[in-house]
Amino acid sequence: MSGNVTAAVVAEQNLSNAVSSERGLLRFITAGSVDDGKSTLIGRLLFDSKGIFADQLDAISRARHKRTVGDTIDLSLLTDGLEAEREQGITIDVAYRYFATPKRKFIIADTPGHEQYTRNMVTGASTADAVIILIDVSKVKLNDDGSVELLTQTKRHSTIAHLLRIEHVIVAVNKMDLVNYDQVVYDRIVNAYQQFAQQLGLTDIRPIPLSALAGDNVVERGDKMPWYSGPTLIELLESLSVYDESHDEPFRFPVQLVARHNGHEANDFRGYMGRVEAGKVSKGDKLVVQPGGQSATVKDILTLDGSLDSAVVGQSVTVLLDEYVDISRGDMLAAADRPATLLKTVDAEICWLSEEPLDMRRKYWLKHTTKQVAARVTKIDTLLDINTQERRAADALKLNDIATVSINVQQALAADAYDASRSTGAFILIDEVTHQTVAAGMIRID
Incomplete structure (x- = not known):
C-alpha cells in the first residue's frame, strides 16, 4: 500500500x-x-x-x-x-x-x-x-x-x-x-x-x-x-x-490473528482476534466460517478487561469457539442465518489511483478486510464521464478514472455489497511489484 x-x-x-x-x-x-x-x-x-x-x-x-x-x-x-x-x-x-x-x-x-x-x-x-x-x-x-x-x-x-x-x-x-x-x-x-x-x-x-x-x-x-x-x-x-447502520447489519468478523497459548500450559487455548466490522455477537451464537463453510458456536468473547457476554461493531475482541475448526487470518466469522456472499468474480466500481494505467494482462493483489488474494481485472464494463455523468465503453483506465469492472480472484471472498456494508464491501488493489495502492473499489452485488 x-x-x-x-x-x-x-x-x-x-x-x-x-x-x-x-x-x-x-x-x-x-x-x-x-x-x-x-x-x-x-x-x-x-x-x-x-x-x-x-x-x-x-x-x-x-x-x-x-x-x-x-x-x-x-x-x-x-x-x-x-x-x-x-x-x-x-x-x-x-x-x-x-x-x-x-x-x-x-x-x-x-x-x-x-x-x-x-x-x-x-x-x-x-x-x-x-x-x-x-x-x-x-x-x-x-x-x-x-x-x-x-x-x-x-x-x-x-x-x-x-x-x-x-x-x-x-x-x-x-x-x-x-x-x-x-x-x-x-x-x-x-x-x-x-x-x-x-x-x-x-x-x-x-x-x-x-x-x-x-x-x-x-x-x-x-x-x-x-x-x-x-x-x-x-x-x-x-x-x-x-x-451507524452497521449495528443493524448481520455479524461480520474478519479474523486478523489466531492466538495460541505459549506452549507451557496444559489447556489448548485457541482464540480468533479481530474487530467486529458489523452487527453484534453474543455467547452461544451460531456462526459460519467463510469461505470454508464450517459451523461454529461462540464459547466466549475476551478483551484485556476480561470476558464479555456480547460485543458490537467497532470493538476489538478475541472470539473463542466450542468447535475445533480450521480458521486462518483472512477468514470471516459471520452470522449463520445471514452469511456473506462468496465471490470468485467481483463486480465493482473502482477509482483508479495510480499514474501507471491499468494493465489487464497483469496480476494485482486484492486486499479485502484482512484477506489478500491474487486478482486480475478481466473486463472494463463502463467508464464514467465526470462532467456529463454518462457511461461509455473503455479498454483502459488512467489516473482518477472511475469505472465499473469485473475482477477474477484466486480465492473466494466473503463479501457484502458496498451499499449494504462499507467495511465488507470495500477493497483496494495493490501493485504486486511496487506494493503501491493502485485502485479503491466498492463491490456491487445484484
Whole structure:
C-alpha cells in the first residue's frame, strides 16, 4: 500500500479509536479544487471555536511560509503541516484534526484538492459521515446566458462522495468577500450545483455562503450577508444526524490473528482476534466460517478487561469457539442465518489511483478486510464521464478514472455489497511489484 494512503488510514484509525466512545461524534471531510480554501476553512473552525492552543498560534504566526499580511494569522498552516505544503500553499496529504463544541465532537479530514492527489481524498472520504464541498466563487465561470460552469475537480469529488455513500453534502460557496457578498452570484452557483447533484443522485444537499478568510458564516454569522437566514457552518455540522447502520447489519468478523497459548500450559487455548466490522455477537451464537463453510458456536468473547457476554461493531475482541475448526487470518466469522456472499468474480466500481494505467494482462493483489488474494481485472464494463455523468465503453483506465469492472480472484471472498456494508464491501488493489495502492473499489452485488 502507498505510504501516503497507509499513513492517513493509520492516523484516522488512531484518532477515531481515541474518541469513538464519545456520543455525538461526526466525521467529515473538506473537498474541492486547488486553493478553494479548504485548509483555511478548517483553520477558521478551529480558531473561532477555541480548538487550538496558544503555542500553536504562536508557532504559525512566526512561520516563514505565512501568506498573510501583517499580524493576520495564516490559518491554513494549522492543517498544512508538511514543508512542501507550506512552500507551495497546497494540501498534499490528508490532515486529521479533532475538536469539540459543547454540543458535539468532530474529526476533520483536510483532503487535497489537486487532481494528482485524488487518491488521498478517497482515503479521507472512506470513513466520513459528511463532506464539505468548497466552491471558490472566483474560479466558477458565470456565463452571460445565466449558466454556470463548475470545476471538474468539484464534480469529481462530488461523484466520489456519492460512490462512497457519504450521507450529508454541505456545499460551501467560499470567498464571498471577493464578489462583495453578492446573493445573485451565490444563487446561480447553488442552482448549478443542485442540477448536477440531481443528475448524480445526491439528495441531502445543504448550501451555505461563507468567507473562510474573514470568518463570515463559519462560526460567527457577521453582518455581510443579511440575505442569508440559514445556520452557520458550525451550527449545521452540530445538527447533522448520524446513524451507524452497521449495528443493524448481520455479524461480520474478519479474523486478523489466531492466538495460541505459549506452549507451557496444559489447556489448548485457541482464540480468533479481530474487530467486529458489523452487527453484534453474543455467547452461544451460531456462526459460519467463510469461505470454508464450517459451523461454529461462540464459547466466549475476551478483551484485556476480561470476558464479555456480547460485543458490537467497532470493538476489538478475541472470539473463542466450542468447535475445533480450521480458521486462518483472512477468514470471516459471520452470522449463520445471514452469511456473506462468496465471490470468485467481483463486480465493482473502482477509482483508479495510480499514474501507471491499468494493465489487464497483469496480476494485482486484492486486499479485502484482512484477506489478500491474487486478482486480475478481466473486463472494463463502463467508464464514467465526470462532467456529463454518462457511461461509455473503455479498454483502459488512467489516473482518477472511475469505472465499473469485473475482477477474477484466486480465492473466494466473503463479501457484502458496498451499499449494504462499507467495511465488507470495500477493497483496494495493490501493485504486486511496487506494493503501491493502485485502485479503491466498492463491490456491487445484484
